[in-house]
Amino acid sequence: MRERSTSIVVLDAMGVLYEADDDVELLLVPFILEHLGRADHTEIVRYYIEASLGSVTSAEFWSLVGMSGTSDSEYLSRHRLAHGVRELLQQLRAREIRTACLSNDVSEWSLWLRTHFGLDEWIKDWFISGDLKERKPAPGIYRALIERTGANPRDILFFDDREANLDAAAKLGISTVLVAPESRAGSGRHRRIRSLHEAAAVVDQFEQRA
Numbered sequence: 001m002r003e004r005s006t007s008i009v010v011l012d013a014m015g016v017l018y019e020a021d022d023d024v025e026l027l028l029v030p031f032i033l034e035h036l037g038r039a040d041h042t043e044i045v046r047y048y049i050e051a052s053l054g055s056v057t058s059a060e061f062w063s064l065v066g067m068s069g070t071s072d073s074e075y076l077s078r079h080r081l082a083h084g085v086r087e088l089l090q091q092l093r094a095r096e097i098r099t100a101c102l103s104n105d106v107s108e109w110s111l112w113l114r115t116h117f118g119l120d121e122w123i124k125d126w127f128i129s130g131d132l133k134e135r136k137p138a139p140g141i142y143r144a145l146i147e148r149t150g151a152n153p154r155d156i157l158f159f160d161d162r163e164a165n166l167d168a169a170a171k172l173g174i175s176t177v178l179v180a181p182e183s184r185a186g187s188g189r190h191r192r193i194r195s196l197h198e199a200a201a202v203v204d205q206f207e208q209r210a
Contacts, residue, residue: 007207008149008156009092013103013110015161016179016196017119019080024048027078038066051106054130058108076112084196089122091200097207100125102145102158104135125149136160137168146172157206159199166190177202 015021029044039047044065051061062070092099101123103110107130114120127145129135134144146153153173160166166176167189177199178190186192193199 006096006098006155007203008098008100008151009203010100010102010145010156010158010174011123012158012160012162012165012179013101013105013113015082016159017082017085017101017103018113019082021161023079028075031075031078032065032067035067035070039064048106049135052104052129053135054107054133058106061106072108072112076109076116079113081117082196084199088196088199089119092203093122095207097203098125098149099123100127100145100149102127102136102141102160104129106130136162136165139168139172142169142172142174146174157203159193159196163187163190175206 011017014023020026024045028048029041032039032044037044047056047061047064050056051058056064058072062068089099099122101114101119105128107128110126110128110130114123114126125148127141127148129141132141132144134140136142146156149156154175156174157177158166158169158174159177159179160169161179163178163186166178170176170190176190178186178192179196180186180192181194191202193202
């Protein structure tokens with residue numbers, strides 16, 4: 001049996017840690033339209049991408065979409081944790097498995113959410129596009145994960161709800177798991193679970209590999 005470094009479990013945020021798998025379409029666009037923001041759908045998405053790359057702050061984003069003075073909490077309070085998150089994080093801690101988050105998100109929003117839900121207690125390493133200036137599936141964000149954790153890619157197990165993000169990780173030798181309901185079509189390129197309730201068993205098998 002080969003020697004290996006301690007495994008690292010890496011979780012995406014939207015659609016894995018948090019319930020909304022497409023926060024822009026499901027939460028952000030409706031929020032802005034409900035509050036009579038001046039931006040249209042295309043502009044909202046464009047400005048969000050800029051904010052999630054760290055090109056503009058959250059305050060600047062709200063101004064760009066015609067909602068200057070909006071507090072982040074007004075919007076972010078619409079988010080909910082996904083089912084099974086706390087149970088999984090407790091199990092990972094009990095087994096002393098290092099846990100990280102790799103997410104496309106606005107820096108300020110990511111910080112607000114993990115503070116609000118108390119996730120910093122469980123997840124110490126956060127790799128956020130707004131901080132790193134690069135979004136999944138660009139390879140640089142995965143390289144930052146590998147370099148800053150000092151992990152061998154083969155010892156990283158990455159859970160995400162988008163196959164493009166998993167494809168990019170797999171190209172670097174990272175093990176991947178698609179988190180998606182049965183109703184969503186999949187390519188079969190990645191191991192698949194329906195929810196985080198099934199994640200612990202996948203982690204067990206990953207830890208036991210030769």
